[in-house]
Amino acid sequence: MEHFFIGMGVSILFLMLCNLYRVVAGPTVIDRILGVNVIGIKTTVLIILLGTIDRRVEMYIDIALGYALLNFITTIAVARFYQRIAPTVNSDKKESLHSASPSALIDEGAAVAGSAGGKGEIK
Amino acid sequence: MKPFARIILFLCAVMMLTATVDLPDWADPGSPASTHLSPGFIEQGYHETATPNVVTAVLADYRSYDTLFESVVVFAASLVVMLVLRRTSTGTSRIKHFRPKREGRDTILRGAAQSIIPVMQIFALYVLFHGHYSPGGGFQGGVIFGASFILLSLCYSLKFAMQRFKEKMVLICCACGALLYAGIGAVCLAMGWNFLGYAGLAGLLGVTDVMARSHGILAVEAGVGITVMAVMVSLYYDLASGGDMEEGL
Amino acid sequence: MTWDANLLWQFDMLILLMMVICAVAALSLKGLVSSAVVTGAYSFFTCLMWTHMMAVDVAFTEAAVGAAVSTVIIVATAQYINPWSKD
Amino acid sequence: MIIDILVITMMITGLVFFTGTTVGIIRFPDFYTRVHAAGKGDTLSTVMFLGAMSLYILRDFSGESLLTFIKLILIVLYIFIASPTATHAIIDAGYEFRVPYWTRPSDKPSNEDDATDINKTMEDISI
Numbered sequence: 001m002e003h004f005f006i007g008m009g010v011s012i013l014f015l016m017l018c019n020l021y022r023v024v025a026g027p028t029v030i031d032r033i034l035g036v037n038v039i040g041i042k043t044t045v046l047i048i049l050l051g052t053i054d055r056r057v058e059m060y061i062d063i064a065l066g067y068a069l070l071n072f073i074t075t076i077a078v079a080r081f082y083q084r085i086a087p088t089v090n091s092d093k094k095e096s097l098h099s100a101s102p103s104a105l106i107d108e109g110a111a112v113a114g115s116a117g118g119k120g121e122i123k
Numbered sequence: 124m125k126p127f128a129r130i131i132l133f134l135c136a137v138m139m140l141t142a143t144v145d146l147p148d149w150a151d152p153g154s155p156a157s158t159h160l161s162p163g164f165i166e167q168g169y170h171e172t173a174t175p176n177v178v179t180a181v182l183a184d185y186r187s188y189d190t191l192f193e194s195v196v197v198f199a200a201s202l203v204v205m206l207v208l209r210r211t212s213t214g215t216s217r218i219k220h221f222r223p224k225r226e227g228r229d230t231i232l233r234g235a236a237q238s239i240i241p242v243m244q245i246f247a248l249y250v251l252f253h254g255h256y257s258p259g260g261g262f263q264g265g266v267i268f269g270a271s272f273i274l275l276s277l278c279y280s281l282k283f284a285m286q287r288f289k290e291k292m293v294l295i296c297c298a299c300g301a302l303l304y305a306g307i308g309a310v311c312l313a314m315g316w317n318f319l320g321y322a323g324l325a326g327l328l329g330v331t332d333v334m335a336r337s338h339g340i341l342a343v344e345a346g347v348g349i350t351v352m353a354v355m356v357s358l359y360y361d362l363a364s365g366g367d368m369e370e371g372l
Numbered sequence: 373m374t375w376d377a378n379l380l381w382q383f384d385m386l387i388l389l390m391m392v393i394c395a396v397a398a399l400s401l402k403g404l405v406s407s408a409v410v411t412g413a414y415s416f417f418t419c420l421m422w423t424h425m426m427a428v429d430v431a432f433t434e435a436a437v438g439a440a441v442s443t444v445i446i447v448a449t450a451q452y453i454n455p456w457s458k459d
Numbered sequence: 460m461i462i463d464i465l466v467i468t469m470m471i472t473g474l475v476f477f478t479g480t481t482v483g484i485i486r487f488p489d490f491y492t493r494v495h496a497a498g499k500g501d502t503l504s505t506v507m508f509l510g511a512m513s514l515y516i517l518r519d520f521s522g523e524s525l526l527t528f529i530k531l532i533l534i535v536l537y538i539f540i541a542s543p544t545a546t547h548a549i550i551d552a553g554y555e556f557r558v559p560y561w562t563r564p565s566d567k568p569s570n571e572d573d574a575t576d577i578n579k580t581m582e583d584i585s586i
Contacts, residue, residue: 032410052515077444372444
């Protein structure tokens with residue numbers, strides 16, 4: 001039974017490695033935070049799995065409970081950051097508006113969407 | 124200049140990697156760290172302090188000076204952040220963001236926060252007071268308790284959270300935690316023992332020396348927890364609002 | 373209960389690989405919030421590594437601070453920083 | 460023996476759903492579809508894994524294992540609340556941030572005025 005648990009843990013770690021692609025190469029910040037959210041949930045499962053392998057679940061379960069309660073604070077913080085600071089549309093640049101497409105977003109999105117606070121108006 | 128810096132970086136990496144060869148293995152029983160002090164702590168810890176979790180005993184009893192000044196450092200960090208950022212009137216050079224109205228669109232977030240925040244606070248108290256028997260202690264419990272106020276401020280607004288936990292109250296909690304810690308040490312000193320020698324509490328509480336050390340650890344952890352909780356909330360208030368406490372993240 | 377180091381070397385290799393990827397990405401990404409988010413992912417793997425090495429108290433501290441507070445504070449600070457300034 | 464078979468079945472089901480989530484997150488072309496994949500699959504597979512683990516813990520019954528079982532049920536409950544809420548917050552942020560949605564390249568709208576409301580380019584976003 002333990003070898004089965006170890007196999008399960010290694011499979012979950014491989015899936016986390018695949019999700020890390022979305023975190024590192026995601027076009028926008030919101031894709032990245034989605035990947036981090038998924039990785040956090042998998043971490044909760046993996047901690048309990050490690051505890052079962054070590055036969056000390058009652059020690060490890062507090063960490064997992066803490067993760068289950070705390071994991072989504074980061075997600076909500078970044079989501080609030082982009083909910084409250086909505087884009088202002090510059091109506092002069094109609095040409096560039098029409099050229100918006102997912103491929104253009106992937107090329108330049110990581111540089112532009114990640115930077116915050118730069119063009120805020122200074123009063 | 125850049126390739127030169129890379130060569131230096133590579134050489135430093137090679138030197139550090141060669142130095143790791145001399146380090147002892149993981150879980151090596153013959154390593155210097157586990158031959159001098161650790162056997163003493165592991166063998167004597169439970170008989171001297173009645174605390175099954177050795178980490179808590181070492182942190183709050185054998186090395187309590189260290190923990191005292193750690194909490195003082197955390198307290199000083201919050202004071203410095205407040206000193207640098209806090210301003211009462213709205214300044215002239217502050218970055219103003221355009222924020223859309225969000226009436227009635229936060230209902231799901233607020234419902235989830237209402238169901239999670241009480242459990243989070245109870246869990247924080249459990250972690251704080253169960254630190255003798257399971258992983259956890261003052262620092263972890265304080266951080267989780269502070270995170271509950273951060274979650275309240277995120278899901279509602281900064282003003283709403285500051286009505287519940289006022290700024291003056293935050294500062295009072297900051298100072299009171301560190302004062303509780305140092306006060307216990309002073310009581311021990313007044314009873315004729317060393318500073319932070321918890322056996323001095325035995326006469327006051329009417330218990331044996333071993334149980335007095337256990338109760339002393341508990342009181343000290345509560346002080347650390349109060350300080351850390353208030354410091355986390357204070358850091359969030361100052362940093363998220365840019366110093367004028369008007370709108371948060 | 374004994375801790376068999378040879379049994380779980382796959383966990384070590386995968387977690388360390390992901391930590392290295394996260395560290396390199398957090399330094400090389402352009403945006404400030406992107407770096408903050410990748411730092412949050414890094415703290416998850418650090419907590420897994422401490423758990424795997426059976427340092428449970430350290431793992432709990434890392435879980436509480438890394439999952440809740442540190443990323444929130446970094447993101448809250450990033451909204452007042454001009455990313456195109458030269459300093 | 461029966462419990463072992465049940466545990467293995469539930470874990471493999473959970474792993475299948477985790478794999479589906481990962482494939483969705485990597486392969487889907489659009490932010491909104493990725494959030495859909497993550498929100499559905501992750502919650503269910505986490506519940507599958509934790510349910511299997513709680514069955515495995517209850518195999519040798521004692522007071523301590525009962526306490527661990529109750530904590531596991533609490534984890535399941537709060538992941539069930541927290542994970543969809545986080546997904547909702549993310550997708551709301553994406554909607555406010557005007558992340559463009561994906562259309563099939565062949566039926567892109569020829570009338571360009573229709574597309575101006577939602578497909579705003581990232582250059583104009585000032586935050």
